[in-house]
Amino acid sequence: MSNADSTVGVSTNAKTKNAKARVRTLTGIPKIEMSEIPKETLALWEKYGVGEADDKESFQKSFIRHVTTTLARSVYNIDNFSAYQATAHTVRDRLIKRWNDTQQAHTEVDPKRVYYLSLEFLLGRSLDNALLNLGLKENYGEGVKELGFRMEDILDEEVDAALGNGGLGRLAACYMDSLATLDYPAWGYGLRYTYGIFQQRLKDGFQVELPDYWLNFDNPWELPRLDVTIDVKFCGTVNRYTDETGKVRHVWVNEDKDTVQAVAYDVPIPGYGTKNCINIRLWSSKPKRKFNLKRFNEGQYEQAVQEQMEAENITAVLYPNDNHMVGKELRLKQQYFWVSASLSDIVRRFKKSSKPWDEFSYQVAIQLNDTHPTLAIVELQRILVDLEGIDWDEAWKIVTNTFAFTNHTILPEAMERWPVPMVQYLLPRHMQIIFDINLFFLQAVERAYPDDRELLAKLSIIEESTPQFVRMAHLAIVGSHRVNGVAALHSELLKKTIFKDFVRYYGDEKFDNKTNGITPRRWLHQANPKLSELITEALGSKNWLKNLELLKGLKSHVDKVDFRKRWVTAKHSNKVRLAEYIKKSTGIIVNPNALFDVQVKRIHEYKRQFMNILGVIHRYNALKKLTSQERADIVPRVVIFGGKAAPGYYIAKLVIKLINSVADVINNDNSIEDTLKVVFIPDYNVSVAEIIIPASDISQHISTAGTEASGTSNMKFVLNGGLILGTVDGANIEIHEEIGDDNIFMFGNLADQVDDLRHAHRYRNIPIDPSLQAVINDIESGHFGDSRIFAPLINTITHGKDYYLISDDFQSYLDAQKLVDEAYKDKEEWTKKSILCSANMGKFSSDRAIQEYAEQIWNIDPVPAKRS
Numbered sequence: 087m088s089n090a091d092s093t094v095g096v097s098t099n100a101k102t103k104n105a106k107a108r109v110r111t112l113t114g115i116p117k118i119e120m121s122e123i124p125k126e127t128l129a130l131w132e133k134y135g136v137g138e139a140d141d142k143e144s145f146q147k148s149f150i151r152h153v154t155t156t157l158a159r160s161v162y163n164i165d166n167f168s169a170y171q172a173t174a175h176t177v178r179d180r181l182i183k184r185w186n187d188t189q190q191a192h193t194e195v196d197p198k199r200v201y202y203l204s205l206e207f208l209l210g211r212s213l214d215n216a217l218l219n220l221g222l223k224e225n226y227g228e229g230v231k232e233l234g235f236r237m238e239d240i241l242d243e244e245v246d247a248a249l250g251n252g253g254l255g256r257l258a259a260c261y262m263d264s265l266a267t268l269d270y271p272a273w274g275y276g277l278r279y280t281y282g283i284f285q286q287r288l289k290d291g292f293q294v295e296l297p298d299y300w301l302n303f304d305n306p307w308e309l310p311r312l313d314v315t316i317d318v319k320f321c322g323t324v325n326r327y328t329d330e331t332g333k334v335r336h337v338w339v340n341e342d343k344d345t346v347q348a349v350a351y352d353v354p355i356p357g358y359g360t361k362n363c364i365n366i367r368l369w370s371s372k373p374k375r376k377f378n379l380k381r382f383n384e385g386q387y388e389q390a391v392q393e394q395m396e397a398e399n400i401t402a403v404l405y406p407n408d409n410h411m412v413g414k415e416l417r418l419k420q421q422y423f424w425v426s427a428s429l430s431d432i433v434r435r436f437k438k439s440s441k442p443w444d445e446f447s448y449q450v451a452i453q454l455n456d457t458h459p460t461l462a463i464v465e466l467q468r469i470l471v472d473l474e475g476i477d478w479d480e481a482w483k484i485v486t487n488t489f490a491f492t493n494h495t496i497l498p499e500a501m502e503r504w505p506v507p508m509v510q511y512l513l514p515r516h517m518q519i520i521f522d523i524n525l526f527f528l529q530a531v532e533r534a535y536p537d538d539r540e541l542l543a544k545l546s547i548i549e550e551s552t553p554q555f556v557r558m559a560h561l562a563i564v565g566s567h568r569v570n571g572v573a574a575l576h577s578e579l580l581k582k583t584i585f586k587d588f589v590r591y592y593g594d595e596k597f598d599n600k601t602n603g604i605t606p607r608r609w610l611h612q613a614n615p616k617l618s619e620l621i622t623e624a625l626g627s628k629n630w631l632k633n634l635e636l637l638k639g640l641k642s643h644v645d646k647v648d649f650r651k652r653w654v655t656a657k658h659s660n661k662v663r664l665a666e667y668i669k670k671s672t673g674i675i676v677n678p679n680a681l682f683d684v685q686v687k688r689i690h691e692y693k694r695q696f697m698n699i700l701g702v703i704h705r706y707n708a709l710k711k712l713t714s715q716e717r718a719d720i721v722p723r724v725v726i727f728g729g730k731a732a733p734g735y736y737i738a739k740l741v742i743k744l745i746n747s748v749a750d751v752i753n754n755d756n757s758i759e760d761t762l763k764v765v766f767i768p769d770y771n772v773s774v775a776e777i778i779i780p781a782s783d784i785s786q787h788i789s790t791a792g793t794e795a796s797g798t799s800n801m802k803f804v805l806n807g808g809l810i811l812g813t814v815d816g817a818n819i820e821i822h823e824e825i826g827d828d829n830i831f832m833f834g835n836l837a838d839q840v841d842d843l844r845h846a847h848r849y850r851n852i853p854i855d856p857s858l859q860a861v862i863n864d865i866e867s868g869h870f871g872d873s874r875i876f877a878p879l880i881n882t883i884t885h886g887k888d889y890y891l892i893s894d895d896f897q898s899y900l901d902a903q904k905l906v907d908e909a910y911k912d913k914e915e916w917t918k919k920s921i922l923c924s925a926n927m928g929k930f931s932s933d934r935a936i937q938e939y940a941e942q943i944w945n946i947d948p949v950p951a952k953r954s
């Protein structure tokens with residue numbers, strides 16, 4: 087059986103009284119004019135429509151109704167988890183109302199929309215966020231209390247939606263919060279993984295991975311749209327034919343067994359202080375044919391189930407690699423599955439307005455979050471040329487005016503490239519189109535730079551190796567009208583290094599910077615309620631939550647002793663909260679009066695957690711040499727690590743093991759009298775971050791200069807009044823610019839020195855820094871357990887050319903740490919720094935970033951939902 091391009095599968099349910107008018111659209115909004123509905127019907131809707139109030143009593147009524155009917159429980163068998171579910175369902179009801187009103191407003195205005203395509207949305211928990219954004223926290227808190235529960239316990243029952251690896255996925259989540267808050271008509275598109283990022287446990291100090299089956303219990307934060315299904319094709323062949331106008335056209339045909347169905351699940355994202363609630367549509371894969379009955383009848387039960395399993399496989403798991411490409415066929419299938427379903431949906435929504443195709447890019451902006459969705463460029467060209475019969479050049483103009491591309495890294499191992507034979511097999515028509523895009527692009531380059539064959543090879547979308555590869559970043563640049571990096575240094579480096587030849591061809595206007603941001607709602611207001619309250623009191627209103635520049639107003643409070651005292655009290659209670667969490671999750675007892683020194687982020691060589699733990703060993707050895715009297719002068723430190731290593735990243739996993747081995751020795755050495763503790767907090771994720779970040783005195787962002795595109799946790803820490811110890815890299819540089827020299831500890835070689843240093847390591851014999859050598863000797867002596875385990879890790883410095891330049895930065899790192907120790911001794915001065923940190927972080931709100939994207943790239947305007 088073969089299967090040519092079919093239209094989007096819209097299930098209709100038209101057999102009602104008002105059949106013509108009741109055709110449902112995919113957004114669930116009926117295409118029905120107000121005037122067509124009988125007055126009496128409207129009156130009934132008005133009378134009984136969802137309009138549940140936000141007061142305490144309405145909450146309690148709704149809570150009890152959900153316990154009774156949704157959960158089928160009663161006052162006699164309700165635990166914290168059911169209380170969470172009932173509260174979540176009560177909030178969900180209110181969210182859906184806002185979601186509907188927002189979609190209604192968008193339908194009426196039909197504005198230009200932005201679609202944010204991200205393979206990851208690291209949302210974390212939703213209940214607390216929704217309560218705060220909707221302004222329900224206080225009333226509902228009292229409501230649950232009267233019913234015999236504590237809101238904190240209820241909030242703690244929720245499992246994270248962990249559909250992302252780290253910074254990139256969390257950025258997408260912060261951006262959705264800002265898009266909703268600023269009333270922009272925006273949609274997110276992603277995948278609904280059955281298993282999110284793995285859960286991390288420690289066994290003998292080694293990371294072990296457990297599956298994250300987050301959908302085990304019902305998920306109140308999604309609306310299944312089982313009627314919104316889209317067929318996605320794979321494999322098959324391409325046939326050429328001549329159409330009725332004499333034009334040569336292509337049709338892609340495949341077999342039914344190679345078609346998979348995408349089912350939509352909608353995740354409402356409420357804005358803060360607005361009725362707007364936008365949508366992330368996540369696709370889940372299902373077999374198109376439910377079950378192979380023929381095989382079953384032939385007694386081949388397993389084969390009959392196999393097709394089903396293969397289809398469901400596509401969205402089964404999130405690939406757990408951060409900044410590292412692994413060329414698995416299933417990953418490419420995920421990418422096309424997602425891109426194809428999303429574009430069908432976007433194109434269908436555009437077609438509802440009956441506007442001509444040349445208006446497409448005035449109605450639709452699509453942002454590519456990294457190269458993962460780059461096939462969308464090819465898919466839109468295919469839809470326009472093959473399905474809609476538009477001429478190639480005209481179609482290509484529409485495509486390039488629609489897309490914009492965000493690059494997230496210059497690390498070579500993270501660059502996506504797919505083998506041409508793999509693309510050819512899975513997506514034969516797309517491969518043809520990619521070759522054509524490349525041909526026309528290179529022809530244009532050749533006209534501009536005749537006979538510059540080297541330039542052609544450098545710019546080509548196809549890497550001419552054996553086999554050939556498709557370079558996704560090249561395709562993304564050629565198919566977009568705008569390309570941006572995520573911090574000033576990163577965007578500059580892109581233009582000077584990996585995209586240099588593209589700048590030469592296109593000119594520099596196509597390339598710009600959009601420095602990342604974070605949402606102050608989650609990362610200060612929600613994660614740090616005590617500090618948030620103090621800030622609101624000092625500034626006289628909550629307006630700073632929508633206009634973060636207002637934090638500048640805190641500067642006038644720096645010299646008030648009482649304000650500083652309250653600032654310290656808030657920080658201290660956060661440290662107590664973290665100390666309790668550390669005890670619960672690791673058994674280690676830490677002193678909240680110690681200096682909390684934090685490095686939490688994915689474990690990666692370029693982030694240099696290795697350098698941090700080597701520095702800890704150096705500190706430990708120095709402490710051991712002191713007399714008890716000398717030690718009395720030392721500010722005690724708690725060094726806190728957290729982060730997951732990709733399961734296949736051997737060196738990163740050794741770093742985790744080393745941290746835990748060092749922690750074991752130090753934490754059990756009474757001779758240093760609690761002047762140093764080392765903690766590895768397992769399973770770092772968004773909700774753990776919300777506990778750790780507000781409690782930090784200093785946090786480390788110490789990547790080799792030029793390797794961290796931006797970083798966003800640096801922003802979270804400083805916003806919460808934590809100082810940073812960092813290299814001159816990514817957004818650290820811009821944070822430094824905003825908060826000033828006195829409030830940050832910077833060290834290390836600069837990005838423009840990195841090439842020369844690497845060259846020297848490669849071709850000359852550079853002696854290792856003596857302090858570093860002493861630490862390495864200590865590990866090799868077996869002081870921290872069997873040193874043979876750590877040999878491959880140590881070799882990265884001693885025999886591996888020290889690619890991340892730990893030996894070059896080590897002394898400067900130790901010096902900076904000394905300055906931190908000194909500065910912390912003056913508590914009053916430190917507190918002033920802490921306040922000035924928060925006060926100067928206005929720039930790093932994701933609202934600012936989103937406004938820049940909206941105005942400079944997407945060209946979209948806000949559409950506030952009607953208040954009803």
Ligand SMILES: *Cc1c(COP(=O)(O)O)cnc(C)c1O
Nearest residue numbers: 252253687771772775797798799
């Ligand atoms: C913010 C965040 C990150 C990104 O951290 P970086 O230090 O910028 O790499 C990663 N994981 C989680 C859970 C986060 O909240």
